[in-house]
Amino acid sequence: xxxTDELRENLREAAQRQVAADRVRARRRHRRxxxxxxxxxxxxxxxxxxxxxxxxxxxxxxxxxxxxYTVPGDARVQLAVTAASGGALPFGVGIYTAGNGDRCAxxxxxxxxxxxxxxxxxxxxxxxxRTGSCDATRSFFDTGTIAxxxxxxxxxxxxxxxxRVTVEGKPASARPGRGGAFLFVYDSGTPREGxxxxxx
Amino acid sequence: xxVRLPFARRSTCLLVQAQEDPDAFAAxxxxxxxxxxxxxxxxxxDVDVAFDLLSETFAKALExxxxxxxxxxxxxxxxxxxxxRSELSHYWRDGHVERSALARMGVPVPGLTDPEIERIEQLAxxxxxxxxxxxxxxxxxxxxxxxxxxxxxxxxxxxxVALRLGVSEQTARARVSxxxxxxxxxxxxxxxxxxDAA
Numbered sequence: 001x002x003x004t005d006e007l008r009e010n011l012r013e014a015a016q017r018q019v020a021a022d023r024v025r026a027r028r029r030h031r032r033x034x035x036x037x038x039x040x041x042x043x044x045x046x047x048x049x050x051x052x053x054x055x056x057x058x059x060x061x062x063x064x065x066x067x068x069y070t071v072p073g074d075a076r077v078q079l080a081v082t083a084a085s086g087g088a089l090p091f092g093v094g095i096y097t098a099g100n101g102d103r104c105a106x107x108x109x110x111x112x113x114x115x116x117x118x119x120x121x122x123x124x125x126x127x128x129x130r131t132g133s134c135d136a137t138r139s140f141f142d143t144g145t146i147a148x149x150x151x152x153x154x155x156x157x158x159x160x161x162x163x164r165v166t167v168e169g170k171p172a173s174a175r176p177g178r179g180g181a182f183l184f185v186y187d188s189g190t191p192r193e194g195x196x197x198x199x200x
Numbered sequence: 201x202x203v204r205l206p207f208a209r210r211s212t213c214l215l216v217q218a219q220e221d222p223d224a225f226a227a228x229x230x231x232x233x234x235x236x237x238x239x240x241x242x243x244x245x246d247v248d249v250a251f252d253l254l255s256e257t258f259a260k261a262l263e264x265x266x267x268x269x270x271x272x273x274x275x276x277x278x279x280x281x282x283x284x285r286s287e288l289s290h291y292w293r294d295g296h297v298e299r300s301a302l303a304r305m306g307v308p309v310p311g312l313t314d315p316e317i318e319r320i321e322q323l324a325x326x327x328x329x330x331x332x333x334x335x336x337x338x339x340x341x342x343x344x345x346x347x348x349x350x351x352x353x354x355x356x357x358x359x360x361v362a363l364r365l366g367v368s369e370q371t372a373r374a375r376v377s378x379x380x381x382x383x384x385x386x387x388x389x390x391x392x393x394x395x396d397a398a
């Protein structure tokens with residue numbers, strides 16, 4: 001078998017493992033949700049889950065001259081919202097327009113006005129060419145894990161007045177910042193699947 | 201009225217189908233692997249390195265497939281090539297291919313045979329680049345040419361390049377990086393490569 005074909009088979013097997021693992025995680029979440037509902041129905045005390053909201057992004061007031069880096073097509077990323085992370089560095093969302101016109105958002109840690117990530121204890125600004133999440137539709141969201149926190153971020157269309165995020169039954173709302181950017185920071189252990197986001 | 205995200209929409213993208221279907225990921229690989237391999241080979245001029253970069257790129261694509269938000273084949277291709285460019289950038293900067301996603305996904309990388317290497321070189325048209333490359337190398341400033349020769353041809357590590365040139369490792373890296381960027385420019389590679397090499 002050629003190495004290129006062998007690599008494809010190795011990737012297919014890894015994909016099988018990933019899909020199987022995703023299904024197991026989904027079943028566990030379903031069982032956990034069922035258990036929580038049962039406790040509530042039985043009149044138990046409030047159930048503490050890991051899905052605790054830590055902070056909601058605040059708009060960056062004066063973004064002039066605060067672009068942090070460029071993405072392919074030389075589009076410049078601008079920091080739009082920041083939120084407390086509960087750690088040393090706050091989190092932030094940068095926005096840019098991709099070469100094909102898509103509206104994009106990228107989340108990371110913020111030092112000063114620079115977007116990046118802490119790797120092995122050292123803050124490293126995002127390198128040129130690193131891309132975020134984009135969508136041709138007008139409003140979108142994505143989720144990620146940064147420094148052990150679960151983040152929900154994205155961009156809302158101009159007409160959207162409020163973004164409502166519901167995690168494990170707990171709703172939280174925020175007004176979108178510049179460019180429709182928004183950011184919600186949750187405690188570690190919050191599952192990234194099953195998050196409901198509505199643009200209202 | 202609330203606007204719901206169209207996450208449940210039916211997509212023709214192989215990458216979207218691959219979120220639930222391992223065979224779709226294999227089809228995604230079949231659709232783009234050759235193009236990505238040619239992309240890497242024409243830039244690093246080393247088929248073994250290009251194949252390692254290809255492997256890490258697809259492992260990252262597998263790992264991040266749920267982050268893809270596009271709905272058209274050209275979007276999935278653009279998304280894949282953004283990963284590829286990022287891997288190339290890491291390679292230029294660090295001098296070695298990152299293998300973190302391969303490790304996390306548990307994907308072994310098979311070795312290439314000599315006939316396969318020849319086939320890929322032919323596919324990428326590496327032979328056609330030999331004469332222009334020699335001209336471009338000859339036109340490099342002496343310090344950059346020697347740094348590139350040590351790093352790329354003699355396959356020295358950056359510490360050894362620095363030792364042999366009598367400069368700091370940081371300076372050695374800078375000379376190799378500048379030399380490769382100049383070569384890319386003279387070989388009329390796309391602007392993206394220049395960004396990658398920065």
